[in-house]
Amino acid sequence: MERTVVILGGELASEGRLVLEDAGVNVVSTQPYIDRQGVIEVMRVHRPDAVIVRLLADLLGPEEMRAGGQLRHIAKHGVGTNDIDVKAATALGIPVSMTTGSNGHSVAEHALALIMALAKDLPRQDALIRDGIWDKNQYKGRELRGQRLGLVGFGFIGQTLARMAGAIGMIVSAFDPHAPDDAFLDGIIRETDLDTLLASSDVVSLHCPLTPETQNLIDARRMGLMKRGAFLINTARGEVVDEKALVSALEDGHLAGAGLDSFAVEPPGTENPLFQLSNTLVTPHVAGVTLDAKRAVSVMSAENVLAVLNGKTLEPRFLAS
Template identity: 75%
Template sequence: MEKTVVILGGELAAEGRAILEEAGVGVVSTPPYIDRQAVIEAMNRHKPDAVIVRLLADILGRKEMEAGGRLRHIAKHGVGTNDIDIESAARLGIPVSVTTGSNGHSVAEHALGLMMALVKDFSRQDTLIRDGVWDKNQYQGRELRGQHLGLVGFGFIGQTLGTMALALGMRVSAFDPHTPDSAFRDGIRRESDLDRLLSQADIVSLHCPLTPDTRNLIDARRIALMKPGAFLVNTARGVVVDEAALVEALKSGHLAGAGLDSFALEPPDRDNPLFKLTNTIVTPHVAGVTIDAKRAMAVMAAQNVLTTLRGQQLAERFLAR
């Protein structure tokens, strides 16, 4: 198969690259977080039949898609397509695929890890002991058992985290107008009103996609609705949360803490005020890129590309809408 695939924004796991190369596909990768002009230059230089999108500084738009003149498929290395202009791709007749289910367990585990670290006071205790302070009276850890977890978004990741939380003895409710009633089982309660869920939960964990409706979904008004002393965990997209409002709530003590894996600007500015607060735990948008998840995403993205380049139809669950 004399085709070319460009990986935009970083290298592909070896297992995924091998699938393409064994099929006779030429594979080229670019550095992460390249800007729009660098994407256009790469497209014009290599004239790819397909691209795999990893980490971009800008949205992959129509001009980038048309550069090179041969693009037949866009594969997202993950499930979030906020960095791809889906409407332009549709108008150009270029299918966009996602790696559905490939990293869901990793994200759910990461969210649980952030919850555990916040509630158990790990970060502050680590700092104290490294500063030479051995004072058990300063420990503010609590149990997760008995606490109310509110999930905003109840797709595969939310459902997986909900099951984990139930096993720890937590009470779980979820808000998601798009998930069927059949998904709410094993004691997980469906909440039809987001404001009510926020006002009742001890921990709120975000698992919704970025859409026009979810941008700044957790704004100042909704943060104010949250229980005093509650925790917020975000392993979704950074702009789902109003960061300025979150900073104020953390500074004032209205929220006890936040565990954040994504930010409004990525990479974020070094002087982001969230990084200066002692009641935040931050990670660099890595929830879905464990070694295991990267391998699974790379393999699935490569398979999606080959399916399309061979003229075959992708299953609906792999197509972005």
């Protein structure tokens, strides 16, 4: 019996698609940021056994899940399931999987790259030289050694970044009420109060999931607690940060800069005021999609799909709840 898997919102890496095709699966992919009505139509036409979710314009909700009539599994191409109504899927008896650990190292490296680029004043120096200005007196680079990095969220990505930052001499503290005590090794300081972490950090890097509790977690009040001249890094979800408050904090100089890989609305419009500021460094939500990570995520999401379709139970760490 032929089985069909639809990739919603873009294509898999060829290695991931091959995993499915070698197992005899019919694979269908859609364009990135497919909207709700587009998803419903695809589900009705192809009646997939499983879907792999990449980039959606809207939340994948119960109507879309039911539209195909035989959906058995939803696999997220990544670990952030905020674009999937997991509760609705659970109520319909459809397990939702994640590719836990597959791209975490790439995200941690990306966060470190944003930190270093801002600290070393690289975007501004690049712009000056391209404008014909060669003036070393305008360099405002900082040394990261001895600076305090505050991590909000201390799962695999946060822990990986902590080791990298520690290796270059940064002092690292982290806030995560869900992390076990044994995660805080090698001199990592456990901070039990988020406000205290923000107030004491020279760089704040966000690595928490998007939940009702973390929506606009970093708002105007909390930005006001941060040190004047601090940097904010976000490789988590854009909605964790109040973007309007961030623009104000950057415009008045309270924050020296922000490195952002995600935004409240994606893809964001070119009129987004964050793009008009000289002290922002922005990337298009690519921290976890290096060529290496994309291969790993695609293969793992395909393997998760096949495991479920073949009647196997995934390990709890791969399941959203």
